[in-house]
Structures are given as structure tokens and as C-alpha cells.
Amino acid sequence: MSNIRALLDAGLVHHKAGRLSEAESLYQQVRSLEPENIEVNHLSGLLAFQNGNAVDAARCFERAVAADPANVKYLGNLGAAWLISGRPDDALGVLERAIEIDPDGVDVLNNLAAAYRETGRFSDAVVVANRAVTLRPDDAELQTNFAIALLGTEESDAAMSAAQRAVELAPKSPEAQNALGSAYLALRQSKNAIRAFQVAIEVGPDFADAVRNLAFAYQEAKRLGEAADTYQKATERWPEDAAAYAGLARTSRMMGHSDTAINAYRKAVYHSPGNRRYHSNLLFSLIGSADQDGPSLLAEHRDWHERHASSLDTFVTQQSRSDDPERRLRIGYVSADFRSHPVGRIVRSVIAAHDRAVVEVFCYSGTARPDNITTETEAASDHWRSINNLSDDAVSNVIGEDEIDILVDLSGHSAKNRLTVFARKPAPVQASWLGYMSTTGLTAIDYYIGDETHTPEEFDSHFSEKVYRLRRGLTCFSPPDDAPPTGTLPAASADQITFGCFGNPGKITDACLELWAGVLATVEGSRLILRYQGYEDPVVCQDFTQRFSNAGIDPARIDFEGSTDYRGVLETYNRVDIALDTYPYSGTMTTMEALWMGVPVVTLAGNRTLARQAAGQLSAAGLEELIAGDAEAFVSVAASLANDLGRLASYRSSMRDRLSNSPLCDVSDLARALEDAYRAMWLNHFGHAV
Numbered sequence: 001m002s003n004i005r006a007l008l009d010a011g012l013v014h015h016k017a018g019r020l021s022e023a024e025s026l027y028q029q030v031r032s033l034e035p036e037n038i039e040v041n042h043l044s045g046l047l048a049f050q051n052g053n054a055v056d057a058a059r060c061f062e063r064a065v066a067a068d069p070a071n072v073k074y075l076g077n078l079g080a081a082w083l084i085s086g087r088p089d090d091a092l093g094v095l096e097r098a099i100e101i102d103p104d105g106v107d108v109l110n111n112l113a114a115a116y117r118e119t120g121r122f123s124d125a126v127v128v129a130n131r132a133v134t135l136r137p138d139d140a141e142l143q144t145n146f147a148i149a150l151l152g153t154e155e156s157d158a159a160m161s162a163a164q165r166a167v168e169l170a171p172k173s174p175e176a177q178n179a180l181g182s183a184y185l186a187l188r189q190s191k192n193a194i195r196a197f198q199v200a201i202e203v204g205p206d207f208a209d210a211v212r213n214l215a216f217a218y219q220e221a222k223r224l225g226e227a228a229d230t231y232q233k234a235t236e237r238w239p240e241d242a243a244a245y246a247g248l249a250r251t252s253r254m255m256g257h258s259d260t261a262i263n264a265y266r267k268a269v270y271h272s273p274g275n276r277r278y279h280s281n282l283l284f285s286l287i288g289s290a291d292q293d294g295p296s297l298l299a300e301h302r303d304w305h306e307r308h309a310s311s312l313d314t315f316v317t318q319q320s321r322s323d324d325p326e327r328r329l330r331i332g333y334v335s336a337d338f339r340s341h342p343v344g345r346i347v348r349s350v351i352a353a354h355d356r357a358v359v360e361v362f363c364y365s366g367t368a369r370p371d372n373i374t375t376e377t378e379a380a381s382d383h384w385r386s387i388n389n390l391s392d393d394a395v396s397n398v399i400g401e402d403e404i405d406i407l408v409d410l411s412g413h414s415a416k417n418r419l420t421v422f423a424r425k426p427a428p429v430q431a432s433w434l435g436y437m438s439t440t441g442l443t444a445i446d447y448y449i450g451d452e453t454h455t456p457e458e459f460d461s462h463f464s465e466k467v468y469r470l471r472r473g474l475t476c477f478s479p480p481d482d483a484p485p486t487g488t489l490p491a492a493s494a495d496q497i498t499f500g501c502f503g504n505p506g507k508i509t510d511a512c513l514e515l516w517a518g519v520l521a522t523v524e525g526s527r528l529i530l531r532y533q534g535y536e537d538p539v540v541c542q543d544f545t546q547r548f549s550n551a552g553i554d555p556a557r558i559d560f561e562g563s564t565d566y567r568g569v570l571e572t573y574n575r576v577d578i579a580l581d582t583y584p585y586s587g588t589m590t591t592m593e594a595l596w597m598g599v600p601v602v603t604l605a606g607n608r609t610l611a612r613q614a615a616g617q618l619s620a621a622g623l624e625e626l627i628a629g630d631a632e633a634f635v636s637v638a639a640s641l642a643n644d645l646g647r648l649a650s651y652r653s654s655m656r657d658r659l660s661n662s663p664l665c666d667v668s669d670l671a672r673a674l675e676d677a678y679r680a681m682w683l684n685h686f687g688h689a690v
Contacts, residue, residue: 004030008039015047023047038067042074045081054085065094072098076108083111086274088118106136113149122152122389133162140170147179153389154368156186174204181213190221208238212247219251222562225539227251235267242272246281253285253506255540256547261285261506276308276420280413287438287610288585290511294462294608301441302464304413309423309442315396321405321428323686329678331359332404332427335435336366336388336416338377340566342589343410343435348373349478352380353671359678362402364395366416392421399426406678409445412436429685432465433674434474437610439463447681449674450474453616454609462608468677472663473620475613476670477592479659482567486598486656487574489649497526497642500576500599502569503590505534505544507582515604516580517551518635523642526557528580531572533563573597577648578641584611591617595659598652600641602626604634620664 011026024047030040045060061078068074079095082088095112098105109132116125129149133142143166150159160183166176181196194217200210215230231248238244249264265282272278286292286300333351337343351361363381366388367374378384383402387395395418399407407427411417412435422430425444432440433449440448441464448455448465451474460467491497499519501508520526534540545555561572570593573579579594581587581603591601591614603614605627615627626641628634641648659665 004034004037007033008043011040012043015043020047020050036063036067038064038074041067042077045077049077049081054081057081058085058087070101072102072105072108075101076105076111079108079115080111083115083118088115091115092119104135106132106139106142109135110142110145113145117149117152120389120391122149125149126153126155138169140166140173140176143169144173144176144179147183151179151182151186154186156183159183159186172203174200174207174210177203178207178210178213181210181217185213185217185220188220190217193217194221208234208241208244211237212241212243215244215247215251219247219254222534222536224251224255224534224537228255235264240271242268242270242275242278245271246278249281249285254504254534255543256505256508257543258285258289258506258509262289273307276304279304279308280417280419283413283438283441287436287608288507288509290509290584292608294459297608298439298441298462298464301413301439303441305423305441305443305464309420309444312420312423314444315400315424315426321403325679325683325686328357329359329405329682330362330403331678332362332364332399332402332407333381333410334364334366334387334407334418334421335410336368336418337410337414337435338363338365338367339369339371339374341373344373344377345478345589346434346475347410348377348380349476349667350671350674351377353667355671355675356382358675362404364399364418366418368416387418392418392424395421396424396426405429406431406681408433408449409440410435412438412440429681431468431681437613438608439465447677449677450609451616453605453619454612459609468681470670470673470677472666472669472673473616474670475588475592475616475620475664476667477596477617477659477664478667479596479656479665480566480570483596484567484571484574486652489577489645489652490575491577491645492649495525497523498529498575498577499523499526499580499638500529500531500573500578500594501580501582501590502531502572502594503582503587505530505532505540507585507587508544509583509585510547512583513547513551515583515631515634517548517553518631519580519602519638520553520557522635522639526642527559528557529559529561529572529576531561531564531569535560536562569593570597573599578602578638580638581614584608586611586613586615588613588617592659592664595621595623595655598655600626600648600651600655602628602634602638602641604628604631617664621659621662623658 007026007030011023015023027040027044041060041063045057048057058081061081064074065078075094075098079091082091092115095108095115098108109128113125113129126149129146133146136142143162147159147162163180163183167180170176177196177200181193184193184196197210197214197217211234215227218227228251231244234244245264245268249261253261262285265285268278269282354361361381362383364385364387385398404427406429409422409432414436423442423444430445431447431449432445445465447468448463450467451470455467541560548558549555576599579599579601581601583604584606594601601614605612605615618626628637
């Protein structure tokens with residue numbers, strides 16, 4: 001025993017002096033003599049921590065905790081090690097146990113707040129972080145982490161106060177400056193955010209988080225070229241930084257570099273294989289790639305399911321549901337887009353039009369920044385549940401308690417999706433509709449709601465879900481009350497045809513640009529207006545200018561216009577004669593808005609659902625003549641329109657009446673069709689004939 005004590009004391013002397021290899025050698029001798037020695041296991045864990053090996057540290061701390069389960073120091077260090085090694089759920093258990101023993105352990109509270117953040121329990125993180133700063137108000141690290149916790153619950157003003165206090169306490173702390181920049185971003189103050197992140201990098205040049213956040217701030221400021229350059233430098237400096245690759249991918253897609261985006265997302269997934277959001281972002285980029293088809297996309301989506309969903313436990317509801325085929329059904333809609341968003345605009349109208357004798361509507365909203373559409377949707381629903389700060393298990397429990405019969409996903413793999421809630425199967429019947437024009441890949445989602453145009457029968461093999469085709473089109477359009485009046489045909493007073501596209505530049509693939517170049521080459525003297533946020537950046541415009549030049553089109557024929565308010569976007573259509581759809585990522589709301597402003601939209605109906613969105617709207621409006629089956633036909637349809645000003649003028653003067661009297665604007669009919677679909681799904685679930 002005296003020999004072990006001597007070895008430990010000698011090892012501790014080396015450890016405190018920073019001679020870590022000598023300390024490890026002595027600790028190893030102790031472990032060989034007495035493997036369960038509590039002190040050596042704890043010290044070995046601390047040493048592994050200092051060497052950057054959190055996994056080995058956790059193993060050592062586990063042995064110490066096993067020998068002394070009530071030791072707060074051991075519990076706290078084990079929780080910290082699990083947290084750093086990517087096991088936040090495990091960290092929660094031991095950290096909560098430590099706080100029960102010592103409620104005023106500030107360092108443990110700090111780590112517990114981080115564990116709550118990592119597991120999506122942001123409100124709990126705020127409570128715990130606030131407790132820590134109350135106990136130690138002059139600690140810059142605690143104030144910094146309190147600010148980060150507040151940002152998770154969208155308490156931006158409070159986060160700013162905490163971050164400013166952290167910077168006052170430690171102006172040269174890169175973490176504090178980084179938190180300040182994040183608070184500025186949350187308050188939409190991009191310029192101040194950029195400066196704060198720059199300061200964070202100045203005082204901490206090796207702080208990768210600040211570099212990535214600076215790039216994101218550039219992106220938010222519409223300085224996409226600088227954002228992409230900063231992300232690129234981050235990937236070169238930290239080649240295993242998955243978040244940097246994901247940021248580069250996001251910015252590249254916004255700039256119209258779809259191939260670069262896909263490659264960067266693949267690297268993000270490679271370096272962080274457990275990150276389901278990076279993987280979802282990859283899928284979202286892939287569905288808009290001209291290099292993909294239905295079968296390849298299905299394989300990619302099934303891979304997501306196997307990695308992130310297949311091992312999740314199925315939620316078992318305690319409620320027994322009646323199989324009465326005629327009873328009122330409880331329908332749950334899940335989305336982060338109950339806001340000013342194409343999905344939000346469509347769903348708001350459908351929810352308001354639902355027959356309350358047939359369905360009871362529950363909305364599970366992950367919307368972070370509510371707006372007037374959020375308010376109107378909440379008012380139209382029977383029950384509104386905010387799930388933005390709830391974990392997947394908590395959301396599943398809420399859905400189970402609400403006894404939802406049919407749960408409808410409105411996001412697919414788009415931002416802030418809750419597919420891992422659906423994977424838990426909290427409702428007996430689950431379906432995907434509207435928000436993602438492709439398969440989700442999840443076996444727990446029973447149906448994909450489509451129609452004959454978007455999802456013809458030959459597409460059935462593209463889906464892991466069973467395709468249920470509505471008897472009508474799957475979307476609708478509620479004309480905006482404040483839309484400007486339709487103007488006269490621009491070409492009638494100008495010696496040229498003006499084409500336009502107001503879609504996301506990320507949808508302008510090389511295949512799309514080649515299509516448009518064919519049109520511009522055929523219609524001599526024509527111009528093209530491109531309008532969307534991002535075109536404020538001269539780097540983006542220069543890049544597209546070069547791409548058009550490479551395609552043989554004089555860049556002087558292209559006009560770039562940046563973001564404006566919604567009415568301003570619609571007003572711009574009064575300067576456009578013909579709208580050109582993107583390919584293969586076809587437009588939905590942009591198509592309907594152009595039509596409402598009297599502008600015909602030419603589209604190419606592609607080989608997957610996403611590439612047939614505009615075709616669906618045009619079919620519903622009775623405008624099948626604007627749908628092309630191949631690239632040659634696309635150019636032909638556009639050129640034919642350009643050479644017939646009388647036809648264009650007729651479209652312009654009659655389009656609103658045409659749409660108003662078409663299925664496209666019949667929201668009530670869409671609501672009835674969905675209700676019929678839900679009833680059929682429910683009957684099928686209980687084995688009744690449909």
C-alpha cells in the first residue's frame with residue numbers, strides 16, 4: 001500500500017508540473033497493481049482529459065464513480081467527459097445526480113446546462129444556466145453559456161444582456177465575443193455580428209466556432225462570396241470540421257453552385273455521420289440535382305433512415321382508438337413553416353377550410369419566428385402546440401396524449417424537420433404531404449400524398465411510402481389581398497420580350513441555365529430578369545454573368561435584382577412577359593404568383609415529383625399547353641409564346657378569372673379531398689374496404 005501511495009504522490013507531482021507522460025507512466029503502474037483504485041482512476045481520467053481524449057477519460061471516471069457513486073467531483077467529471085465525447089443523454093443522468101447531491105455546484109450546473117442544450121431541452125438549459133450565474137455572477141464563462149442557452153429559446157434581448165456582461169468581464173475571451181456576435185445575429189444586426197466575430201477571431205485565432213459564425217454572418221448580410229470564402233478557408237484549416245463543410249454547402253447552394261454544395265454536404269456527413277441534419281441537408285440538395293433520378297434518390301433516403309431512424313424505439317400509445325369508420329378524426333400537422341413560407345401560405349388556407357364535423361385539427365409548430373401567417377394558422381386550428389424547444393420524446397408524448405389518429409409531416413428533409421418524431425410512430429397512421437416533393441425514406445411514414453400530375457403511377461417505385469393520389473391537385477393558391485393590379489403586356493410597348501424567374505438561385509442548375517440559354521438564343525433581343533435575395537451580392541451576379549457567357553448568352557441581356565417586400569416582388573411581374581421555371585427543382589408558389597400577375601410560366605415536367613411542381617399547378621389551372629416534355633419542347637413553347645403577343649395579352653387580361661374559377665384556387669375542394677384521403681387511410685388501417 002505504501003508503494004502505491006508513493007507512486008501516486010510522485011505521479012501527482014509530475015502531473016501538476018505538466019510532465020504528463022511521466023505522470024501517466026506512474027499512474028499506469030498503480031493501475032496494474034490496483035485496477036480499482038479510485039484515486040488513480042480519477043487522476044488518470046483528468047490526465048486523459050488534458051490530452052484531449054474524452055473517451056478514455058470517461059472510462060476512467062466511470063470506474064471512479066462505480067467505486068464511489070456519491071462523489072460529486074467524480075460524477076461531474078464523468079458527465080463532462082460524456083458531454084465532450086458526444087454522449088449528452090448519458091451526461092444528463094450523472095450531472096442531474098450530482099446536482100441532487102450538491103445543488104450549488106456551479107461547474108456541474110454549467111455542464112448540465114450544456115447537456116440540456118445538446119439534447120434539445122433549451123428551456124431547462126436556461127433555468128440551470130441562470131442558477132449558475134446567480135451563484136457566481138462575475139464569471140464570464142457562465143454569462144457566456146447563459147447567453148447561449150437564452151439564444152436556444154429565442155430570448156434574444158436577454159441573451160444580448162448576458163453576452164454584453166460576459167464581454168465586460170472578459171473582453172479578450174473569444175467565447176464571450178462569439179456569444180455577443182450570436183446575439184447580434186439573433187437580433188438581425190448583421191454588421192454588429194460581423195464585427196464581434198472578427199474580434200473573437202482576433203483574440204482567439206484558433207477558435208473555429210467564431211470563424212464559422214463569421215461566415216454565417218456574412219451569409220445573413222447577403223455577402224455570399226465572403227461567406228463562401230470564409231467557410232472554404234475554415235475547411236482548409238480544420239479539414240475534419242463537419243460544420244464548416246455544412247456551412248460551405250449551404251452558401252454554395254444559395255449561390256447556385258449545386259454540385260459544390262452536394263460535395264460539401266457529403267464531406268459534412270462523412271466527418272459527422274451521426275448528424276441527421278447534415279444528412280437531411282444533403283438529401284434536400286440531391287433532390288434538386290439533375291444527376292439524380294427516382295431510384296437513386298430512394299436509395300439515398302433509405303440510407304438516412306438506416307442511419308438515423310431505424311434504431312429508434314417505437315412510441316407505444318396507451319390510448320385505444322375506436323375503429324368506428326364514421327367518427328371524427330384527429331389530424332395532426334407538424335411543421336416549422338407555419339409562417340410566411342410557401343408551405344405556410346398553402347396550409348393556412350386548408351386548415352381554415354377543413355370541415356370540423358369531419359376532422360379535428362392539431363398543429364405542432366416548430367416555427368421559430370412567428371408572423372401574421374403563424375397567428376392566422378393558430379386561430380384557424382382547433383389546437384396549437386408549440387414544439388420548437390421540445391425533445392423528440394417530449395413531442396411524441398404530446399402527440400400520444402392528444403390521441404392523434406393521422407399525423408401529417410409538412411417538412412420532409414427540409415430545415416427544422418422532426419422526422420425522428422415520425423420515426424417513433426406516435427400516431428397509428430402517418431403521412432407526408434406538400435413540404436417535400438420526394439420520399440422521406442422512413443418506414444414509419446405510411447403514405448405520401450400526391451396526385452396524377454406530380455406523382456404518376458410510374459413514380460410509385462420512387463417512394464418508401466405508399467403513394468395516395470388525391471382526386472385533384474395536391475396544392476392550392478389563395479390570392480393575396482394586397483396584390484398589385486395586373487399591368488399591360490410589357491412587350492406591347494417595347495421592342496423586346498422580357499423573361500423572368502424569381503426563384504432561389506440555388507435552383508438554377510447547369511441543366512436549368514442551359515435550358516434558358518436555348519430560349520434566349522432562339523428569341524433574339526429578349527432579356528431575362530432574375531430577382532431574389534442574394535443578387536445584391538456582386539460576387540453572385542458576376543458568377544452568373546460568367547455562366548451565361550459560357551453558355552453563349554451576352555451577359556448584358558441579364559438583369560439582376562435583389563430582395564424586396566412581397567408586394568414588390570409581385571409588382572416586378574408587370575415588367576415580365578413570360579416566366580421561365582427552374583429545372584429540375586420546379587417552382588410552386590413562384591408559379592402561382594406569376595400566373596396571378598398574368599404571366600404564363602413555361603415548365604419542363606421532369607422524371608421525379610420535385611421536377612413536376614409547376615406542371616401540377618399549370619394542369620390545375622387548365623394551362624397544359626405551357627408544360628414541355630423535354631428540353632427541345634421547352635424552348636419551342638417559350639419561343640411560340642414570344643412570337644404571339646396577342647396570346648400573351650390574352651393570358652394577361654384573363655388569367656385571374658381563369659385561376660379563380662379553376663381547381664387551383666378551390667381551397668375548399670382541396671380540404672375535402674384531403675379529408676377523403678384521411679378517411680380512406682383510416683379505414684385501411686382497420687382493415688375496412690376502401
